Amino acid sequence: MARILSILVGLFFTVALAWSFGRGAYTQITEPAAPTAEHHYHLLPKDVHFASDGGFGKFDRQQLQRGFQVYKEVCSACHSLSHVAFRDLTQLGYTDAEVKAIAAGFSVPGTDPNTGEATMRPGTSTDYFPKPFANDIAARAANNNAVPPDLSLMTKARHDGPAYVYSLLTGFTEQPAELIKEFPEAKTPSGLHYNPYFANLNLAMAPPLVADGQVEYGDGTKATVDQMAKDVSAFLIWTAEPKLEKRKQTGWAVLGFLLFATILGYMSYRNIWAGKKH
Amino acid sequence: MSFPWAKEYTPSHPFMKWMDEKLPVPRLIYNAVGSGYEVPRNLNYFWNFGFLAGLCLVIQIVTGIVMAMHYASNTAVAFDTIEMTVRDVNWGWLFRYAHANGASAFFVVIYIHIFRGFYYGSYKAPREMVWLLGVVIFLLMMATAFMGYVLPWGQMSFWGAKVITGLFGAIPFVGEPLQQWLLGGFAPDNAALNRFFSLHYLLPFVILGVVILHIWALHIPGSSNPTGVEIKSESDTVPFYPYYVAKDGWAIGVFAILFAAAVFFFPNALGHPDNYIPANPMSTPAHIVPEWYFWPFYAILRAFTQDFFFIPAKLMGVLAMFGAILVWFFLPWLDKSPVRSGSYRPTYKKFFWFGLIPAMAVLFYCGGAPAAEPYVMFSQIAALYYFAHFLIILPIVSAIEKPLPLPYSITEAVLGKDEEAELAPTA
Numbered sequence: 001m002a003r004i005l006s007i008l009v010g011l012f013f014t015v016a017l018a019w020s021f022g023r024g025a026y027t028q029i030t031e032p033a034a035p036t037a038e039h040h041y042h043l044l045p046k047d048v049h050f051a052s053d054g055g056f057g058k059f060d061r062q063q064l065q066r067g068f069q070v071y072k073e074v075c076s077a078c079h080s081l082s083h084v085a086f087r088d089l090t091q092l093g094y095t096d097a098e099v100k101a102i103a104a105g106f107s108v109p110g111t112d113p114n115t116g117e118a119t120m121r122p123g124t125s126t127d128y129f130p131k132p133f134a135n136d137i138a139a140r141a142a143n144n145n146a147v148p149p150d151l152s153l154m155t156k157a158r159h160d161g162p163a164y165v166y167s168l169l170t171g172f173t174e175q176p177a178e179l180i181k182e183f184p185e186a187k188t189p190s191g192l193h194y195n196p197y198f199a200n201l202n203l204a205m206a207p208p209l210v211a212d213g214q215v216e217y218g219d220g221t222k223a224t225v226d227q228m229a230k231d232v233s234a235f236l237i238w239t240a241e242p243k244l245e246k247r248k249q250t251g252w253a254v255l256g257f258l259l260f261a262t263i264l265g266y267m268s269y270r271n272i273w274a275g276k277k278h
Numbered sequence: 279m280s281f282p283w284a285k286e287y288t289p290s291h292p293f294m295k296w297m298d299e300k301l302p303v304p305r306l307i308y309n310a311v312g313s314g315y316e317v318p319r320n321l322n323y324f325w326n327f328g329f330l331a332g333l334c335l336v337i338q339i340v341t342g343i344v345m346a347m348h349y350a351s352n353t354a355v356a357f358d359t360i361e362m363t364v365r366d367v368n369w370g371w372l373f374r375y376a377h378a379n380g381a382s383a384f385f386v387v388i389y390i391h392i393f394r395g396f397y398y399g400s401y402k403a404p405r406e407m408v409w410l411l412g413v414v415i416f417l418l419m420m421a422t423a424f425m426g427y428v429l430p431w432g433q434m435s436f437w438g439a440k441v442i443t444g445l446f447g448a449i450p451f452v453g454e455p456l457q458q459w460l461l462g463g464f465a466p467d468n469a470a471l472n473r474f475f476s477l478h479y480l481l482p483f484v485i486l487g488v489v490i491l492h493i494w495a496l497h498i499p500g501s502s503n504p505t506g507v508e509i510k511s512e513s514d515t516v517p518f519y520p521y522y523v524a525k526d527g528w529a530i531g532v533f534a535i536l537f538a539a540a541v542f543f544f545p546n547a548l549g550h551p552d553n554y555i556p557a558n559p560m561s562t563p564a565h566i567v568p569e570w571y572f573w574p575f576y577a578i579l580r581a582f583t584q585d586f587f588f589i590p591a592k593l594m595g596v597l598a599m600f601g602a603i604l605v606w607f608f609l610p611w612l613d614k615s616p617v618r619s620g621s622y623r624p625t626y627k628k629f630f631w632f633g634l635i636p637a638m639a640v641l642f643y644c645g646g647a648p649a650a651e652p653y654v655m656f657s658q659i660a661a662l663y664y665f666a667h668f669l670i671i672l673p674i675v676s677a678i679e680k681p682l683p684l685p686y687s688i689t690e691a692v693l694g695k696d697e698e699a700e701l702a703p704t705a
Contacts, residue, residue, distance in 0.1 A: 002611050003673040010669025013601065014662045016586040016594055021658040023584045028651050055543055083361050149555075153361075156546060157554035199564065240554075243364070243371045250372070251542025258538055262531025269524040276516060277692050278319045 037186035041179055043171070043196040045163035050234050055252070058245055059238055061093040066217050067235025068092060070228050072102075073215050074208050075151060078143060081129040083152035084239050091242060099125050106130055144191045146204035155233070156240045162233050164197065169229035171197040172207040280309060281500070283512040284316045310497065316515035317522055318503035320692050324398075325501070326529035327391040332489065333530060334384035339482050341377040342426075349429065351475035353468045356431035357556045375545040381423050382548045383537050385571035388416060392606075397630055399506055399618035404499040406610040411492040413606045415485055420572070420603075422481040425474040427569055428466070432553030437566045439466040439474075445579070445599075448592040465559060505691045506618030507684055513696070514688035565648050573645025574638055575599050577657040578664070580649050598661070605668045612668065615676035617684065625679040629671055637663040 051060035068089070071081065086103035090096065103123035108130045110121035123130065132148075133139035139147045155161035175194040180187050188194045192202040209225045217223050237244070287308040289295045298305055308314045348363040348370065350356060363370040392412070395401055401409035424442060428435045443466065446457040462469025500509060509515055516522070540547070548570055552563050568576055582595040589597075620627045637660040644657035690696035 002608075003614070003677070006608065006612050006669045006673050009601075010665050013598055013665040014670070016584075016589075016598075017581060017658050017662040017665070019586060020582055020584040020591070021655060021662070024651065024655055024658065028655070033651065083358070083365065088365075153554040157551050159551055161551065247371060247375075247542055247545070251538065254538045254542060255535060258531060258535045262528060262535060265524070265528035265531045269528045272520050272524040276319065276521070278321075278516075 037179055037183040038200055040182070041176070041196055041201055042199065043167070045160045045167040045197060046170075048163045048166045048230065048233075050162055050230075050237060052234070052237055052244055055248060057248065060234065062219055062221075063231050063234045064092045064238050065094070066215075066219065066221060066228075067231035067233070067238075069217065070209075070215050070232040071151070071235055074228075075232065076129070076132060078132055078139075078148040078205075079151045080131040080133075080148075081152050081239060082131060082150050083128075085126065085128045086123060087125045088242060092238070096125070103127060144204045148205070151236055151239065153240045155236045161240070162237050165236055166229050166233040167197040168195060169209055169232070170226060171195045280314060281316045281509065281512075281515065283515075284309075285313045285517060287312075287314055310493065311523070312519045313517040315497065315500075315518040316509070317501050317518050318509060318514060318688050319516045319521075320503050320505065320688050321501065321522070321525075322504050323529065324390065324394040325503075326526055327387050327394060329526040330387045330529065330533050331384065331391055333533070334380060334387055335482065335485060335489065337380045338377065338384060339486070341373050341380060342479075342482065344373045345377050346479060349475075351429065351472050353431055353471055353557070356429065356471060360430045372541070375541045378549060379537065379540050379545060381426065381569070382571065383533075383540070384419065385423070387533075388419065389571075392416065393635075396634065397620040397627075398502060398504060399613065399615070399620065399623075400502050401606075401609045402506075402613065402615075402618050403610065405496070405502060407495040408492060409610060410607060411488055411495055413603070415488050415492060416606075417603060418481055418485045418488065422478060422485065423569065423571065425478040425481075427553075428471065428474050429478060430553060431471060431557045433555045433557055433561075433563050434550045434553040434566070434568075436466055436557035436559065437563055438568050439470065441566055442568070443470070445592075445596045448590065448596045450593070502618065503688060504619060504621060505685055505688060506622065507686075507688055507691065510687045511689065511696075567646055570642075570646060573643075574641035575602055575645070577641040577645035578602050578661045580645075580654065581658045581661040583654060583658075598665070602661075602664060605665075609668070609672075612673050613676045614673065615679060615681065617681040622682040622684055623679060624682060625675050626672075629667060629675060633663055633671070634667050636660075637667065 051058060051063065071079075086099055086106075089099045089102060094102065103125050106123040106127075106129070107120040108123045108127045110119050111117070112119045133142065136147050155165060158164040172193055172195050175188050186201070188202045192204055193206055194201060195203055209228050212222070212224045214225075215223045215228055221227060241247075287298070287302075287305040289298050289304065294304060297303070305314075345363065348359060348367050350359045360374065364374050365371075367373075395409065395412070424438070428439045443457055443461055446460060447453045449456060458464060460470075461467075462473060550567065550569075567573075576599075579595040579599040582591045582598060585591050586594050615623060615626065617623055620630055640656050640660035641664065644653040644660070647653040685691040687696045
């Protein structure tokens with residue numbers, strides 16, 4: 001009885017699935033899915049390497065400082081960095097005095113100590129990076145109806161994040177003529193910008209890094225577009241994962257200990273089971 | 279139960295004697311995981327995964343309690359409190375990554391543990407209750423993991439919660455009010471986040487309770503073994519301590535190495551990047567996918583694309599998704615074979631290795647893939663096999679299959695001969 005019931009229930013599900021499969025396969029044959037511009041022209045991120053890659057990777061502090069400079073002078077006009085505080089910048093090799101000076105260069109929302117009114121004051125080390133727009137509505141109004149995303153976690157919030165950021169920054173091009181010929185409806189609308197590394201090929205952000213020397217590096221590195229993109233990507237790896245170096249270093253120590261403990265465990269296992277066939 | 283040759287707990291120190299009279303916890307431990315528990319000598323490494331599952335539960339509870347100290351279940355700050363934990367709490371990043379990857383490790387271990395049960399017929403009499411409690415633990419784990427994934431309140435947290443609670447909306451008549459009651463609103467919001475946090479903290483302790491029952495039920499008949507032949511004499515067993523303590527001990531080492539490699543070097547490999555974007559109810563992610571351990575069941579849910587007579591496709595999917603796990607409850611009665619171990623069941627073994635395992639692999643892959651062809655067609659074929667395997671093939675095969683001859687005893691299987699076998703009357 002139990003088995004007959006079971007077979008009936010089994011038939012219920014399998015027939016329903018066969019029905020779904022048959023209809024799906026029929027649709028697939030009679031109406032194959034139309035190709036899309038995204039499917040043909042979207043590119044995976046470029047192959048790019050950073051000092052922090054790999055099991056023994058460490059941040060290149062000089063590069064992080066250059067990347068921070070790019071963020072400060074270019075990106076911060078539109079993008080917030082809300083999970084990072086000025087005090088965190090000491091990890092990039094800045095001294096406390098330098099961090100204080102950097103913080104003071106930003107104005108952050110404050111309260112007037114005499115009147116209690118909302119006001120702006122110079123930042124201090126304990127402040128977080130201020131947001132460039134008061135709220136999403138203000139951000140949309142200033143950016144062609146798109147909200148510039150927060151960058152603190154950007155390299156972890158996209159597949160292959162660091163390479164994605166680098167590719168996006170260096171990937172703005174003219175829309176290929178054959179794309180427009182093939183998919184006339186996919187022509188980049190006015191106000192958007194073509195970039196094959198962006199999921200739907202057109203994004204609201206205008207190319208932010210446009211000319212070599214846009215930022216003047218203090219350490220003498222030549223500020224090519226490629227170099228600036230790489231530096232700011234490295235900086236955003238740090239903002240997304242400031243404990244990256246400690247994590248990897250701790251990892252080796254833990255693995256070393258565990259390997260030792262496991263070898264001892266294996267030896268005692270062999271010792272205890274010696275002579276006991278199993 | 280213990281076997282007549284099992285060692286008895288005999289405290290020698292006066293304090294232990296006193297303790298044994300008042301509250302015999304040492305005796306309980308001695309008989310549960312000490313020298314007093316006799317275990318088949320021929321267990322292979324698949325039998326280590328029960329102990330490892332217990333270890334995973336402990337890791338999750340310990341890391342989870344610490345995470346909860348720094349977390350606030352409010353939609354305005356939940357995402358930020360997790361980031362604050364990772365950035366500003368001493369070793370917060372370690373607890374966070376250990377907890378997130380600990381969930382994955384727990385499911386890896388539990389899937390191996392469950393499929394060990396399928397292959398070796400661990401669900402068969404006299405261990406039906408062990409199996410039933412195990413399925414209950416798995417269901418509780420899924421609920422706990424699902425609610426835990428909602429807590430960081432990232433994009434996948436929010437949209438995953440919306441999709442999964444939306445499934446209740448497929449239930450006829452009561453679906454919509456039930457869904458709103460569960461969420462405390464029309465969509466996942468503060469009320470839902472708060473209750474998910476409350477339940478996410480509660481359920482692990484419920485799991486712990488059921489685990490104790492699971493082990494209790496196991497100790498009545500004792501552990502099964504790869505031959506599926508029951509224990510007959512003292513030469514079939516070894517005491518848990520020191521033999522299996524040593525074996526589990528070094529297995530823990532191997533597990534810990536793999537776990538540490540994931541936590542310290544690939545902590546985000548199993549997560550979804552979208553969950554590093556704060557939840558935004560106004561922006562739907564391109565592909566909503568749950569965590570990897572739900573993929574087979576998510577693939578089954580999405581495999582039903584057509585209404586079946588009067589049943590809407592969505593309801594069929596929901597029924598099948600829950601049915602895919604509930605069917606495990608009936609295994610002890612669907613599988614009529616007198617032989618437990620798949621090693622001695624030539625036909626069943628073929629269906630296991632060339633049917634069930636590939637079907638699960640396809641469901642795993644398709645559940646994480648976009649809901650588009652050809653993935654949907656692959657998951658339909660695999661899901662079809664999945665249901666056929668448990669509900670049609672297993673009952674029929676177990677009735678008509680001719681099993682291979684079993685060894686007389688575990689001792690004979692291990693040593694090639696068992697002196698007692700020669701004395702025993704031929705069956």
